[in-house]
Amino acid sequence: MSGKYLVTGGAGYVGSVVAQHLIEAGHEVVVLDNLTTGFREGVPEGASFIEGDIRDAAKWVDSTFDGVLHFAAFSQVGESVAKPEKYWDNNVGGTMALLGAMREAGVRRLVFSSTAATYGEPRQVPIPESAPTSPTSPYGASKLAVDHMITGEATAHGLGAVSLRYFNVAGAYGRYGERHDPESHLIPLVLQVAQGRREAISVYGDDYPTLDGTCVRDYIHVADLAEAHLLALEAAAPGEHLICNLGNGNGFSVREVVETVRRVTGHPVPEVVAPRREGDPAVLVASADAAREKLGWSPSRADLAGIVSDAWQFTQQRAN
Numbered sequence: 001m002s003g004k005y006l007v008t009g010g011a012g013y014v015g016s017v018v019a020q021h022l023i024e025a026g027h028e029v030v031v032l033d034n035l036t037t038g039f040r041e042g043v044p045e046g047a048s049f050i051e052g053d054i055r056d057a058a059k060w061v062d063s064t065f066d067g068v069l070h071f072a073a074f075s076q077v078g079e080s081v082a083k084p085e086k087y088w089d090n091n092v093g094g095t096m097a098l099l100g101a102m103r104e105a106g107v108r109r110l111v112f113s114s115t116a117a118t119y120g121e122p123r124q125v126p127i128p129e130s131a132p133t134s135p136t137s138p139y140g141a142s143k144l145a146v147d148h149m150i151t152g153e154a155t156a157h158g159l160g161a162v163s164l165r166y167f168n169v170a171g172a173y174g175r176y177g178e179r180h181d182p183e184s185h186l187i188p189l190v191l192q193v194a195q196g197r198r199e200a201i202s203v204y205g206d207d208y209p210t211l212d213g214t215c216v217r218d219y220i221h222v223a224d225l226a227e228a229h230l231l232a233l234e235a236a237a238p239g240e241h242l243i244c245n246l247g248n249g250n251g252f253s254v255r256e257v258v259e260t261v262r263r264v265t266g267h268p269v270p271e272v273v274a275p276r277r278e279g280d281p282a283v284l285v286a287s288a289d290a291a292r293e294k295l296g297w298s299p300s301r302a303d304l305a306g307i308v309s310d311a312w313q314f315t316q317q318r319a320n
């Protein structure tokens, strides 16, 4: 059934891809974004746009909405260590304002962008949702605090909510792709080297206890991730808060990513070994059994070369 949804952060990378999927599924979409890290061109044609802040959500959230998909946040792990207050204010304060506005207006359905960073250094891999949560950064802590707030809102006030804990989001969907400034994520950075816009990729540490010594991550295609959001909207049941990891369950090392970029683009990618980045766990791989069982989700774009190829096409479009 088609509905009307508010997408906070819909001018950003993941929010724009999900907004586009909602539109393609026949839903009405209103994007609320203050454009701090997003771009006006990221808002899909077909969506209404409000340039505003989630901390003022009460101005725009009304009973005509069937639900909210909440992406708006700051998400740089390193910055969060240097400026934790910025993360508590936006991620936690902003979500508190949003939840209050939803409660007032009687909007009862929420899908929230949580993160693998809520777990911290894993004791078990693949990581299930039942794993201990011990975030190693204020970013992860702010997202975990929001997950707890949402559980309370579901229990006390009947909100139906799903938190999706993304692992490493990558790839692109047509004209919607990753565009952070400054960019800190591995795949877009390696693609910039392949384009000749950067001299070399710095490999952060080659002495981890992994097969080739570099960190292993679970890369998930942004379009597979978007499909999970639409399923999560259907699964959200009043008074319940579901938490599901989203990943493919396969790990790739930094060196494997670099090698895949060389193969897909046909360009040389010089690499230099740099010191470890603080707070990086050696291996992060998801158990996504809950998303399969509770949402009926299954990723169909798990191949790393395909993910890199879609990201490369997006990067090339922007360069031309």
Ligand SMILES: NC(=O)c1ccc[n+]([C@@H]2O[C@H](COP(=O)([O-])OP(=O)(O)OC[C@H]3O[C@@H](n4cnc5c(N)ncnc54)[C@H](O)[C@@H]3O)[C@@H](O)[C@H]2O)c1
Pocket: 008, 009, 010, 011, 012, 013, 014, 015, 032, 033, 034, 035, 036, 037, 038, 039, 052, 053, 054, 055, 070, 071, 072, 073, 074, 075, 090, 094, 113, 114, 115, 116, 165, 166, 167, 168, 169, 170, 179, 180
């Ligand atoms: N990209 C990833 O690999 C990844 C992994 C795990 C979780 N997440 C989460 O997914 C969400 C989206 O990430 P992304 O990579 O698309 O980030 P992004 O920076 O591209 O998008 C975030 C959007 O939110 C907007 N925004 C920020 N604060 C706002 C506010 N107070 N009011 C209104 N708009 C605001 C920004 O302008 C931006 O358009 C974030 O919540 C992030 O924490 C992302």
Ligand SMILES: O=c1ccn([C@@H]2O[C@H](COP(=O)(O)OP(=O)(O)O[C@H]3O[C@H](CO)[C@H](O)[C@H](O)[C@H]3O)[C@@H](O)[C@H]2O)c(=O)[nH]1
Pocket: 075, 115, 116, 117, 118, 166, 167, 168, 169, 184, 185, 186, 187, 189, 201, 202, 203, 204, 205, 215, 216, 217, 254, 277, 280, 284
């Ligand atoms: O120039 C670079 C950039 C990254 N890396 C390495 O590549 C891997 C992936 O790094 P990203 O920065 O692309 O992604 P993260 O794994 O750090 O971060 C992701 O997972 C986090 C959870 O730990 C958060 O959810 C975050 O939002 C999400 O992007 C890491 O081992 C990192 O050390 C490099 O070697 N060189």
